[in-house]
Amino acid sequence: MAKLRITEIFHSIQGESSRVGLPTVFVRLTGCPLRCIWCDTEYAFTGGETIDVETTLKRIAAFGCKTVCVTGGEPLAQSSCLDLLTALCDAGYSVSLETSGALDVSGVDPRVAKIMDLKAPDSGESARNRWENLACLTPRDEVKFVLVSEADYLWAKETLHARGLADRCAVLFSPVPDRLAPTQLAEWILRDHLPVRFQLQLHKLLWSSVAGR
Numbered sequence: 001m002a003k004l005r006i007t008e009i010f011h012s013i014q015g016e017s018s019r020v021g022l023p024t025v026f027v028r029l030t031g032c033p034l035r036c037i038w039c040d041t042e043y044a045f046t047g048g049e050t051i052d053v054e055t056t057l058k059r060i061a062a063f064g065c066k067t068v069c070v071t072g073g074e075p076l077a078q079s080s081c082l083d084l085l086t087a088l089c090d091a092g093y094s095v096s097l098e099t100s101g102a103l104d105v106s107g108v109d110p111r112v113a114k115i116m117d118l119k120a121p122d123s124g125e126s127a128r129n130r131w132e133n134l135a136c137l138t139p140r141d142e143v144k145f146v147l148v149s150e151a152d153y154l155w156a157k158e159t160l161h162a163r164g165l166a167d168r169c170a171v172l173f174s175p176v177p178d179r180l181a182p183t184q185l186a187e188w189i190l191r192d193h194l195p196v197r198f199q200l201q202l203h204k205l206l207w208s209s210v211a212g213r
């Protein structure tokens, strides 16, 4: 039986991506091979509980909500994550996956909406971007840039244009709270006429940075 290491399963309002605002069950897988300087989920790097996919499905079902977001940590660092994603789709859930863009996404069930980061230079992890992943993205998916500086913004803008990202799927630009002023990012996007969606993390406005929300 396929096993998963899981930090938490909780019911909240989706705070990110174009699914923002939807009541959602979150499954947070433990562990991540990256160390983004601004990561807000360091508590998921270690620990967690090992449970099988079947038990995970039962715990998800108990929330009575048909929208699920699989996140982490880095969910794709556990091979059984692919089994969980397919099992959720088979059970009729609307499923999204939050992933760093550093691991191979080609095995992800095509019914899953992949929300894939491209890590900007000031994350400290941009060397990990797996550019081959872009070929696996469809209009169901989204690319996300999380930004802390003007240098990050200029890099994201250049990448958007050079890789033709907006022709492939929706693109999200999000500031890190207390590092890049949201208004500044909004002004840059408008000035440069970027075809992207500006994003704030709704759950932090609602509940600050509480684990399990």
Ligand SMILES: C[S@@+](CC[C@H](N)C(=O)[O-])C[C@H]1O[C@@H](n2cnc3c(N)ncnc32)[C@H](O)[C@@H]1O
Pocket (backbone or CB within 6 Å): 032, 038, 039, 040, 041, 071, 072, 073, 074, 075, 098, 099, 100, 101, 116, 117, 144, 146, 174, 175, 176, 177, 201
């Ligand atoms: C915690 S990560 C887990 C999934 C995967 N490891 C990843 O990086 O996409 C989920 C999302 O939160 C974003 N994130 C993490 N810390 C953040 C912060 N301080 N401000 C804004 N977004 C953040 C990540 O960029 C990613 O899009």
Ligand SMILES: Nc1nc2[nH]cc(C(=O)O)c2c(=O)[nH]1
Pocket (backbone or CB within 6 Å): 012, 013, 014, 015, 016, 026, 041, 069, 071, 072, 098, 203, 213
């Ligand atoms: N409410 C809420 N929405 C989220 N969307 C993505 C999250 C994540 O940590 O991946 C997240 C999270 O941690 N909480």
Ligand code: SF4
Pocket (backbone or CB within 6 Å): 032, 033, 034, 035, 036, 039, 040, 041, 042, 072, 073, 074, 100
């Ligand atoms: S890849 Fe995701 S979980 Fe890992 S350090 Fe970066 S933001 Fe945090």
Ligand SMILES: [Mg+2]
Pocket (backbone or CB within 6 Å): 040, 041
């Ligand atoms: Mg989060």
